[in-house]
Amino acid sequence: MRDFFKNIKPGLVGVEVGVACGGHAHNILLENKPEKLYLVDPYLPYGSNLYGEVHSNKEQLLGWKETAYTTLKDFTNIEWLHMDSIVASQTFKNLSLDFVYIDADHSFHRASQDIDNWIVKVKSGGIIGGHDYNNQEDGYGVTRAVDLWYKSRNIPIPVFDTDWWIFV
Numbered sequence: 001m002r003d004f005f006k007n008i009k010p011g012l013v014g015v016e017v018g019v020a021c022g023g024h025a026h027n028i029l030l031e032n033k034p035e036k037l038y039l040v041d042p043y044l045p046y047g048s049n050l051y052g053e054v055h056s057n058k059e060q061l062l063g064w065k066e067t068a069y070t071t072l073k074d075f076t077n078i079e080w081l082h083m084d085s086i087v088a089s090q091t092f093k094n095l096s097l098d099f100v101y102i103d104a105d106h107s108f109h110r111a112s113q114d115i116d117n118w119i120v121k122v123k124s125g126g127i128i129g130g131h132d133y134n135n136q137e138d139g140y141g142v143t144r145a146v147d148l149w150y151k152s153r154n155i156p157i158p159v160f161d162t163d164w165w166i167f168v
């Protein structure tokens with residue numbers, strides 16, 4: 001189990017942003033047993049050569065979507081939001097979610113926007129975090145975004161492995 005999810009009790013309401021083939025969402029559903037899990041992924045080309053991560057093949061993305069639908073077909077406590085992360089965040093009320101896990105576009109700019117737009121949706125006592133901290137291949141975009149969030153608040157940066165988190 002990824003580090004972030006050791007903090008999630010059963011029966012909560014959360015979001016995974018960036019679902020791809022649904023493998024990780026499947027783990028969340030089985031191991032964390034949320035009351036409801038919203039799944040955000042537009043399955044549209046994303047990424048930029050600037051950050052070493054480009055997924056421009058539409059057929060590949062549709063293949064991921066089909067795989068995710070198959071993988072998650074037995075769960076009745078999921079709801080798909082096939083839209084951009086920021087647009088999806090705007091469909092939730094502030095302070096309405098227990099957890100948000102971000103694993104979408106790993107560029108610095110997008111990771112920063114994701115943190116800013118989703119953190120306000122998380123209840124006090126909830127948690128927001130994500131994957132690919134310390135990932136050299138994405139140009140450390142996630143790392144820089146998370147570190148900046150902590151530094152700008154003068155909070156010591158916790159030691160992260162591949163997952164980061166902020167307790168709200």
Ligand SMILES: C[S@@+](CC[C@H](N)C(=O)[O-])C[C@H]1O[C@@H](n2cnc3c(N)ncnc32)[C@H](O)[C@@H]1O
Nearest residue numbers: 018019020023024041043046084085103104105
């Ligand atoms: C690294 S994969 C997710 C992997 C998945 N969390 C797992 O561990 O099984 C990134 C996913 O983010 C999605 N994505 C990229 N940009 C996005 C955006 N702006 N909003 C929402 N999802 C996005 C992509 O379509 C892709 O499926």
